Amino acid sequence: MAGCACASQVGANHEKRFQKVCEILDYYERNPRLLVPILQQVQEVYHYLPSEILEFVATSLGVPTAHVFGVATFYAHFSLEPKGKHHIKICDGTACHVKGSTAILEAIREKLNLSGSAKTTDDMLFTVETVSCLGACGLAPAVVVDEQVHGNVTPAQALSLIENLTEGKEENQ
Numbered sequence: 001m002a003g004c005a006c007a008s009q010v011g012a013n014h015e016k017r018f019q020k021v022c023e024i025l026d027y028y029e030r031n032p033r034l035l036v037p038i039l040q041q042v043q044e045v046y047h048y049l050p051s052e053i054l055e056f057v058a059t060s061l062g063v064p065t066a067h068v069f070g071v072a073t074f075y076a077h078f079s080l081e082p083k084g085k086h087h088i089k090i091c092d093g094t095a096c097h098v099k100g101s102t103a104i105l106e107a108i109r110e111k112l113n114l115s116g117s118a119k120t121t122d123d124m125l126f127t128v129e130t131v132s133c134l135g136a137c138g139l140a141p142a143v144v145v146d147e148q149v150h151g152n153v154t155p156a157q158a159l160s161l162i163e164n165l166t167e168g169k170e171e172n173q
Helices: 012-027 032-046 051-061 065-074 094-098 101-111 155-166
Strands: 086-091 126-131 143-145 148-150
Touching (some): 012 051, 032 051, 032 065, 051 065, 086 101, 094 101, 101 126, 143 155
Parallel strands (some): 086 126
C-alpha cells in the first residue's frame, strides 16, 4: 500500500481499522475530490471520525487538516464522537413533540443511565439522539432504531425495543 504509514504506529487495537482506512484511500486513489465518500467509508469502519484518522486522511490526500475537519463538521451525517453499536434517534419535531416524544426520551435516558449531556452509554452499546425531523409525522411520535422506523411509539414500547436489543432479539415491530 503505497503511501500508507505503518499500521503498528497507531496501536495494536486499531491496526485492522487503520489498515482498512489505507485500503479506502487506495481505492479512491487518494483523490482529494473524493473526500466525502472517503469519509463516509472511514466512518463505517469506526462508527465515527476519530481526529487522528482525519489528520491522517488529510496528509494522505495532500490537503489541509482544516479542510477535512471542515467537511466532517459541515455534514450532519458525520460524527466526531464515538457512537454506540445501536443508534437511537428520537424525533422531537412538532408532531412528535406534541404526541409525547419528550416522555420517550426521558424513559430511554433513564433506562440507559444517561445523565447530563451524555449521548452514548459507557459500554458503547447505545447512542441516543434527538433529531428535528424524521419525515414520519404521520407516525408521531417516531423513533428510529438502527435505521428502522418505529411509529406511534409509547415510552413502554421504546423500552421494549431497548430490551430486545440488549437480549439480542429481533425486533418484531
